[in-house]
Amino acid sequence: MSQPAARGHAEVSAGKSTATAVSIEPGRGGPWVRAWRRARRRPPAAVGALVVLVFATLAVGAPWVAPGDPLQGNWSQVRKAPSAAHPLGTDDLGRDVLARVIWGSRISMQAGVFAVLLAMAVGVPLGLIAGFYRGTLDQLLMRLTDAWLAFPFLILAIGLVTILGPSLTNVTVAIGVAATPTFIRLTRGLVLSTREEDYVQGARALGAGDLRLMGRHVLPNVASALLVQATVQIPGAILGEAILSFLGLGVQPPQPSWGTMLNAAQQFLESAPWMAWWPGLAIFALTLSFNLAGDGLRDLLDPRDY
Amino acid sequence: MLDFLLQRLAISLVTLAVISLIVFTGVRMIPGDPARVLAGTDADEAGLEEVRARYGLRDPLPVQYLRWLSLAVRGDLGESIRTREPVVRTVVRKIPITFELACLSLLVALAIAIPVGVLSAVRRNSLWDYAASALALCGLSVPSFWLGIMLILLVSVRLGWLPASGFVPLFQDPLGNLQRMVMPALVLGTGLAAVLMRQTRNAMIEVLGADYIRTARSKGLAPRAVVFRHAIRNGLVPVVTILGLQTGALMGGAVVTEQIFVVPGFGRLIVEAVFTRDYPLVQGVVLITASAYVGVNLLVDLSYSLLNPRIRVRGAAAER
Numbered sequence: 001m002s003q004p005a006a007r008g009h010a011e012v013s014a015g016k017s018t019a020t021a022v023s024i025e026p027g028r029g030g031p032w033v034r035a036w037r038r039a040r041r042r043p044p045a046a047v048g049a050l051v052v053l054v055f056a057t058l059a060v061g062a063p064w065v066a067p068g069d070p071l072q073g074n075w076s077q078v079r080k081a082p083s084a085a086h087p088l089g090t091d092d093l094g095r096d097v098l099a100r101v102i103w104g105s106r107i108s109m110q111a112g113v114f115a116v117l118l119a120m121a122v123g124v125p126l127g128l129i130a131g132f133y134r135g136t137l138d139q140l141l142m143r144l145t146d147a148w149l150a151f152p153f154l155i156l157a158i159g160l161v162t163i164l165g166p167s168l169t170n171v172t173v174a175i176g177v178a179a180t181p182t183f184i185r186l187t188r189g190l191v192l193s194t195r196e197e198d199y200v201q202g203a204r205a206l207g208a209g210d211l212r213l214m215g216r217h218v219l220p221n222v223a224s225a226l227l228v229q230a231t232v233q234i235p236g237a238i239l240g241e242a243i244l245s246f247l248g249l250g251v252q253p254p255q256p257s258w259g260t261m262l263n264a265a266q267q268f269l270e271s272a273p274w275m276a277w278w279p280g281l282a283i284f285a286l287t288l289s290f291n292l293a294g295d296g297l298r299d300l301l302d303p304r305d306y
Numbered sequence: 307m308l309d310f311l312l313q314r315l316a317i318s319l320v321t322l323a324v325i326s327l328i329v330f331t332g333v334r335m336i337p338g339d340p341a342r343v344l345a346g347t348d349a350d351e352a353g354l355e356e357v358r359a360r361y362g363l364r365d366p367l368p369v370q371y372l373r374w375l376s377l378a379v380r381g382d383l384g385e386s387i388r389t390r391e392p393v394v395r396t397v398v399r400k401i402p403i404t405f406e407l408a409c410l411s412l413l414v415a416l417a418i419a420i421p422v423g424v425l426s427a428v429r430r431n432s433l434w435d436y437a438a439s440a441l442a443l444c445g446l447s448v449p450s451f452w453l454g455i456m457l458i459l460l461v462s463v464r465l466g467w468l469p470a471s472g473f474v475p476l477f478q479d480p481l482g483n484l485q486r487m488v489m490p491a492l493v494l495g496t497g498l499a500a501v502l503m504r505q506t507r508n509a510m511i512e513v514l515g516a517d518y519i520r521t522a523r524s525k526g527l528a529p530r531a532v533v534f535r536h537a538i539r540n541g542l543v544p545v546v547t548i549l550g551l552q553t554g555a556l557m558g559g560a561v562v563t564e565q566i567f568v569v570p571g572f573g574r575l576i577v578e579a580v581f582t583r584d585y586p587l588v589q590g591v592v593l594i595t596a597s598a599y600v601g602v603n604l605l606v607d608l609s610y611s612l613l614n615p616r617i618r619v620r621g622a623a624a625e626r
Contacts, residue, residue, distance in 0.1 A: 146317070147324035150596040154558030155576065159329075159592045162580045163336050239449055243562055246451050247577055262452060266566070269459050276459065280452030288447035295443075 038300065045296020051289035055282075058102050059109040068096050070103040070256045079272040089274040092264060093254075100256035101278050107257045108286065111172045111241035111250075112234045118176030119183050120230060127187025128214055132195055138188070145181040153178050157240055161249045168257075171250040175240040179233055186229055190222035197221075224301040231294035235287035242283050258283050310611060318604045325596045326378065330371050333589050343585050346387035360384075383590040388582050393590035397572055404560050404571035406476060407494065410487055411556065412549075414495030415502055420542070423506025427514060427541075428533055438503065445500030450559055454493040454566040461489060471568035490567040494559045498552055505548045510541040543610070550606030554599050 039046035058065055074094035082089040088097040130138040151159070160174035194200060200217050208216070244250035245259025253260050258279040265275035336343050345357040358364060362373045377383070383393040426435040462470035468489060474482040513519065514537055522532045561573035568574075572591060579587035 143320050143324055146321045147328060147596070150321060150325055150554070150599045151328075151592065152554035152558040152595060152599065154561055155592055155595050158561070158576060158580060159332060159588060162583075162585070162588050163332055235447065242449055243451060247562070247565060249577075249580060262455065266455060269455070270463050273459055273463075276452070276455050280449060280455065283449045283452060284447060287449070288444065291443055291447050 042296050042299065044292045045299070048289040048292025048294075048296065051285060052293050055105050055286050055289070056109060059106040062103050062106045066099040066102040068099050070095060070099040071254050079268060079275070081272075082274055088278045089272065091261070091275050092268055092272070097261075097275065097278055100261060101258070101282050103256040104258040104261060104279060104282065105286070107168060107251055107255065108238045108241060108283070111168065111175065112238035115172045115175035115179060115237040115240070116230050116233045118173065119179035119233065120226065122176075123180045123183025124187050124219075124226060127184040127189075128191055128219065130184065131188035131191030132210070132214055132218065134192075141184065142188075145184050148181040149185075151178070153236075154240065154243060157244060158247075158249060161244060166244075166249050166252060168251045168255070171241055171244050174244070175237045178240070179237060182233065183226070183229065187222065187226065190225055191218055194218050194221050228294060228298045228301060231290060231297055235290035235294075238290070239283065239287055311608065314604060314607050318600050321600050322597060325600070326375055326593065327371070329589055329593045329596075330374055332592075333585060334367070336585060344384065344387075347583070349387075378593065383593065384586040386579075386587045387584045388587075393586055394594075396575065396587065397590055397594055400570070400572035400575050402476075403473070403569060404557075404564070404573060407487060407490055407560055407563070407569060407571060408553075408556050410491035411494035411498060411559075414491050415498035418495070418499040419502035419506055420545075423503040424510055424533065424538060424541070426503070426507045427510030430511060435507075438507075442500040442503045445496050445503075448496070450493050450497055451562045451566055453496060454489070454563060457489050457493060458566070473569050486567070487569075490563045490569055493566075494556065494563045497559060498556060501552060501555075502545060502548065505545050506541070509544045510537060513537045513541040516540075547606055547610055550603045553602045557595055557599070 039049070072095065074090070077086070077090045077094040079092055080086060080090045080094075086096050086098065088101065091097055091100065126141060130141045148156075156178045157171075157174040160177055161170055164170035164174065195213075195218060200213060203213055203217050241250055241257070242259035242262070245257040246263045247259075248263060251257035251260055253264070261279040262276060265272070265279070268275055333343065334340060339354075340361075341354045341357045341363055342349070344361065345353045349357070362370055365373070381394050385392050386396055389396070422438050426438045429435055458470045461467050468485055470489075471486070473486060476483045514533075519532060519536055522536050523529075527535075557573075560571060561576060563569070564571045564573035565577055576588060576591045578584075579591065
């Protein structure tokens, strides 16, 4: 009984907020057709999403897409300028920069996505509990997040890597832990207002238990805001990995991380500037695309702002 | 007003206490004998004993924490494993350099963000506004360390205009110092400029829609006077808060920027400390940074209440 009530509300709110959109685009066409129509109205967001998709494909398909081994050096091909054989040139050990940039996307994506997933896995349940039950536990958690947020993101990540030791996994954990309080805060704030909504109170009156209320009624209604926040946090996490690896505290050579590649490139700025161009451009393109796609997603999910 | 101050102060103190607890726990999570961690790998048995006695490492953890905290509050964060210099003295020596960098970056950021943000708000949805928004998005997305490397490549390597590194103290050679700080300040200021520009634009748009602006306009005031005399003053108040919240990003950014341009500030100090496993120094820098952040934001909140009389009035009403 409580379930249809909640679903009914979701439809009402969706109908209300997208009333103008609905009148422009009738429900004709499949989901792909509708997605295409929406994308055409926001070219930057569509381009952003496309570029993110390209990088994701590169990350997954690196073994098949990359031209050659990213770790295999060749002493006769050290620091060669871009050419037909090596479109982006070679690095100080004669490795193909293109292959390393492509493999680097795998590390960046891995660090960015898993760090944010970790932050959500810890932050969302804590925020949900804090916002739902309030009281002493909520106060304790809020003071903890206050303190947590007082550590500058990068300095906290550096401190954690110091404790854990440098590696891809540890960098991901460190960035995830540093990003967690944001999700606790956000979830709690959203839950605080959602739990007072009529449909939640109605479900409660019908005898729904706390777990059911949180899982069935509160969480689905705050999910879209959390998703938008995740797309905002992923580029931050990708930058975090690149910075830590650049400082030598993250992914260790010879693994091809964009950050470690830039670190190596610093010594050869005069003789081999292309070593610095491409990994940096890749980070820039990926973070910019994530930001564009995230902006688009926010407009899409929260039409009131638009 | 007094209530508001006391409340903010109390929250800050609680936050500081939790911060100290996190840092203390963090150091204890480092694998191995804590005495070894705090004294360094080449300390002899006597050195280890000394550290054990100093921090009471045989006592239960809560006692250890209180002992460590009471030392920390008195400004004693132990000594660097590598140099044997007190941690606090090392950090204090480095602060002016990073402070100068932060101030210059702030100057760069404000000089870009405020005019561009205000103009974007005034000419909303114009070509200028779109271009500025696109630039801000790029500024937010560009990795600062790559921007730094590209600047070195262009300005130092290609054009040979400015030296890429080689710090000189401000008071020894002000001109040489500024020459070497221009690029780091530009790099560190870019990201901040992007954030502040967006905030300025949004705040100004809100203010420009307010009733008193319509009144000012309808009484025939010149558009320029409306913006400068009425809108900017109110529009910039929220920007101050954002500034406070951005000090953390500024301190984090300083770590990377100082690394690229070889500026011997405290960002470089923490990276060196991590590499040499100088745990007391890392602990000190992390603790001091977080405390500084809390302090800056407390000051921002207080200045905010001075800038925005409504908060004061609400506090006074509550007192009555």
